[in-house]
Amino acid sequence: MFSGIILISWLCFLPGTCGQIWMDMTPIKQLVKAGGSTTLACTVENLGNSHVMWFGPRNDLLFRGEDPIISDVRFSLKRPYSNSWYLVIKNVKIGDSGVYKCQVRYPTTLTKNITLQVQVAPRILPSSSSEDQHVQEGSEVNITCEATGFPEPKIMWHFVKGNTETQLDTGPHLSISNISREESGIYRCTAYNTVTPSATQDFKVDVEYAPIIIVKTPELSQKSGRSAVLECSVVGFPKPKYNWKKDNKILVRDWNYEPQNIQQNSTTTVMNLLIKQAEPPSGFGVYYCVAENKYGEAIGNVTLHEITTTTTTTTVSPTTTSTTTESTTTLSTVPSTQISTSSLPSTSTQKSQTSPSQTQSPTTSKSSTVSPRTTSSYRPLVTSGPGYEINLPGDQGNSSAGVTFPSRTIFILVLTIFLTF
Template sequence: MLVHLIILSTALAAANTGKHGGVEVPEFGEPITNLTVPIGRDATFECIVVNLGNFRVGWVKADTKAIQAIHEHVITHNPRVSVSHSDHSTWYLHIKNVQEEDRGQYMCQINTDPMKSQMGFLDVVIPPDFVPEETSGDTMVPEGGTARVSCKARGVPPPRVMWKREDGMEIVVRDQTGAKSKVLTYQGEVLKLTKISRSEMGTYLCIAGNGVPPTVSKRIHISVHFHPVIQVPNQLVGAPLGTDVTIECYVESSPKSINYWVKDPGELIIPSEHHVMSVRQKSMFEAEMTMTIKNIRREDLGSYICVAKNSLGDVESKIRLYEIPGNDRHAYQYPDVRATSDDEYGNNAYDEDDEDIDSMKSNRVPDRANKWYSNDGKVTVMTATGASSTITTTTTIFLCLIKSLL
C-alpha cells in the first residue's frame, strides 16, 4: 500500500509539472535527530527538505511499516499523532503522550524516483517503579535470626537498587564465611542480615534509580524481637526522711514492654502525688523508667521492684531504699569551740572532753555528725595537746554515738 501511495504521489507531481526531467531534485537538509523521551511526554521529529517543489513528504514507522502521514494528511488512526510544516521546507511529526509502544525507528520519505528517505529513532524511557508483589513489607525477626528483604524495581533503562538506613547508621553485612563488614550503602535488590542484633533494628530505605527522574524509594522497617532486659544503675539508694528521692531502671525490649513498679513483697504502686512516675523512650527498644518518691516517710523505706513485660517474657530488678540519718540539719554550737562551715568539716577538730557535757548539747543530731558519717565512719579527734588523730569506727559504734547525742 505504501508503494502504491508513493507512486501515486509521484505521478501527481509529474502531472503537475508536465515532465519528469528538468525539475530540481529535492534533498534532505540535515539528518533527523534521535529522540529520548520519558513516557507520557510529547515527541516531535523534524525533517528538513530543500527544493521540495511539488513532491510530497511522508512519515512511516519503519519497524511496523505503518504509514503515519503523507504530506499534510494523517493516515494512522492513532489520535496522538499529527503533522505540521514550516514553509514547505521543515516537516514535523508530532506524537503526544508518548507510550512504550511508540518506541522505534521513524522514516521521513520524499516521493522521488527512486524514493529518498532518512530515519530517526524514538527511545521511550520509563522512570523506576517497584513491583509490589516482589517487594518486601515490614519484617519481624528474632534476635540472632536472619532478616531477608527485597526490592524489585522496573523501568527503562533497568534501574539499580541500593539500600541505606534511614537513621544514617551503617549496615552490617556478612559474607558466606561469616566475616562482618559495615557499609553506609548496599547495592542489590536483596538485603540479607544474618545473626541480626537489636542495634540493627530500624527503618531501611530501598532506593531505585535509572537516570530518569524521579528516583523512587520505599521504607521497610525491620523489627528485632527479644526478651526484656533491665539494668539498674543504683541498687542501693539512701536518702534522709522528708526529702525526695528518684530511683531508676533502664529497660531494653522489643516489642515494647509494659513497665511498672512494685513495693516488695508485691504491692503494685499506683502513680500519685507521692509516687511520680515517668517512662522516657530513648530509642526504638530502650526506655528509662523512673519513680520519684516525694517527702519520704519511714513506711516508704524498703525494696522496690521495677518490672518489664512483653510477649516474649518478663524481667524484674530490685532497688533498696534506706534512710540516711540526720535530715533535720542545724548548726550545733559546741561550748568553747568555734563554729565551722561545711567546707571545713573534712578537717574539723572534735574535743573528746566535750562528750561529757551532754546536758549542754542540743537534743538534735549535730550537723558535723552527718559529715562524720559520710566520711566512712572516720572521726577526727583533737587531743589535749592540740594534735589530731583519726579513729575509724564502725557504723554500729557511730550510731550509738548518735543515740547518745539525742
C-alpha cells in the first residue's frame, strides 16, 4: 500500500501525468530550400479542453486546434499521433521565413518557437546593377553587381576573352583604372551561396579610341590603262568613317574608282580602292586613305607608279643597236655613247712571223682590206755610185716600200764624206 502511494507520487512528477499539460518547448532552427516543403513539429501531452494554436512570422493566427484560420492552402495541419500537432508548409517562399509559434494558453501559456530559414538561390538584381558601358581608353571604369539570396551570396568577377576566363576580384563592385583597348570585352559577375544554381550576369565594356591605319604595301607599280587595287587596314572604335582622297578630292564610286570596305571584326576594317583603268597623269601618284571617328583622324598613303616602256636607237656605221627599257616613275634610258664593244666592226690586223715561203691569209672586215706583209732578216749593202733606192727582198708586193726619203739623204751624205777623204 505504501509502495503504491510512492509510485503514484513519482509518476506525478513525469511530464503529462496527473492531468498537467506538457509541451516540448525546445527552440529549434529549421532550413528549407525555396520551392520545397517542410514540416514544423509540435508535441503536446494532456491537452484536455485546451487548444493548440499556430502563429506565423507576423504573429498572424494560422490554426486554432484543427481549424484553419489562414486561407493559404499551402498551409495544413498533420496529426500522425494524438499528441502531434505538425504544421506543414508546401511550396515554401522566401516570405515564409521567420519565427513560428506553437502555443497552448490554458491553464498556463506554453510556447515552442521554430525559426524557419528559407534558403534561396542567388539572384542578381538588375535594378541595382550596372549596364553595358562605352568608355574612352585611359579612363576609370566601375561596375556594380548586386545580388540577393539566402544565405547572402558572395560575388566573384571574371574577365572573359574568347574561351578564356581570368579571375579578377570579389565583392559587388569592380574598378578598373586606366583601361586599355585590350581590356575591352565581357566582365562576368557570379553570385553563389550554398544553394544551387548560382547566378551570373555579363557586363560588356567597349573601350573607344582614335583610329590607326596600317599600310602593308605603300608603293605599287602598274602600266598605263591597267587596273590596280590599293589597300589600307584601319583599327578603331567606334567604327570610323572611311574615304579615299587624291589631289585633295574625295574619291566616290564611279566608272573608274570603286571604294570597298571589308569589316573583319568589331574594330578592324580593310579599305580597298579598285582603280579600273589607271591613265596618266591623274591616275598615277599618291592616294590617301582616311579614317575618322569622334576621337581623332588617321591618314595613310599609297603611291601608284606608272611602268613606262622606252626604246633608244643608236646607229654606229655599219651597225645599228636598239635597246628597249621598262622603268617606273623616273624614266631611265641608255646614253647614245654607251655602246657595247662587241657591236663595233673589227678594223685591226694581227701580225705574225712566218718563213719567206709562207703566205699569211688576209684578214678582212666590212670596213677595210689590208694586204699581207712578209718580213726577213735581209739588210741593204752600201755601194759606191750615185744615190739610188734599194728595194728590200721582202717588199716585192709593194714597190713603194723602199728606203724612205730621210734614209736616202743620210746615205748620200755619208757617201760624199767617204769619197772626199
